[in-house]
Amino acid sequence: MRSDTTIKVALVDDETLVRAGLRLILGGAPDIEVVGEASDGAAGLDLVRRLRPDVVLMDIRMPRTDGLTATRALVAEGSPARVIVLTTFDTDELVLEALRAGAAGFLLKDTPPEKLVEAVQAAAAGHPTLSPSVTAQLIASVARPRDDRADRATARLATLTERERDVAVAIGRGLSNAQIAADLYMSESTVKTHVGRILAKLDAGNRVQVAIMVHDADLA
Structure with missing residues (x-):
């Protein structure tokens, strides 16, 4: 049963196995509830508008509407949902653009389960969800x-x-x-x-x- 303090999370990723893994990990946290899933950015936008989650885990590369475009759209709409971009290191430039667009942060898809939970909790509380060391490394490497x-x-x-x-x-x-x-x-x-x-x-x-x-x- 969801309480007023439960963090509502939406998963937007075109890989079914990734979504299943994220749902399994987050489902073990007593204060987090995965309220919906979408397989591309366009469906993700509809999902967020309808369910108004607190946090969105958003993949970058997806069909129809990619995660970067969807993130910009949510920020432009003034959505209160905090977007955490999911990525790998070979998409650093897209991640940087997502952060500039207003995403709350980014996570690598191989982030340890406990760190994933902590990141969602931090994002819901209004804190950036990327470590200082990774932030500095990312910006230094791709944002000269x-x-x-x-x-x-x-x-x-x-x-x-x-x-x-x-x-x-x-x-x-x-x-x-x-x-x-x-x-x-x-x-x-x-x-x-x-x-x-x-x-x-x-x-x-x-x-x-x-x-x-x-x-x-x-x-x-």
């Missing part, structure tokens, strides 16, 4: 700033105060609020305030987008 992107990122970051910029750079390094507080000698509540202002000034949907901007500007 092009001149125009670097200029845009630098210009947007210039709207921040010096202290906000310090916090933004720390976010780009993958630090948590507690780690930023310790590193910059401020309280955790002050860090949260700065993070809120940074997201608003940069028109960023989440910390991942801030991190990407920081890396585009070559600051981390």
Whole structure:
């Protein structure tokens, strides 16, 4: 039986076995319920609109409508569902575009079961679902700033105060609020305030987008 605190999850992947595996893994968590499945992005969009899940596990490469297009559509619609992109390392560039589009994060399809559950729980709580080390490795390997992107990122970051910029750079390094507080000698509540202002000034949907901007500007 579902309670108000149960995390509703939708699975969007064209591989039946992958969906079955994800459902099996997530079904073992007492606070998670898989409420629906779809085999392509178009069907996934319909599913999310109808069932309004909290989290969507979205494959990248699918027929009809791919996961990247579907993710952009959900973000553009203002859907409250948090999209976690499922991928392998050979689709890094698509993953990066998904993060720029507003996806909450990404997971490799061979993510250990306990980490998959933790990622869904984190996404539902509003936290990025990718580890700092993997984030830095991904961005460093595939997002070397092009001149125009670097200029845009630098210009947007210039709207921040010096202290906000310090916090933004720390976010780009993958630090948590507690780690930023310790590193910059401020309280955790002050860090949260700065993070809120940074997201608003940069028109960023989440910390991942801030991190990407920081890396585009070559600051981390």
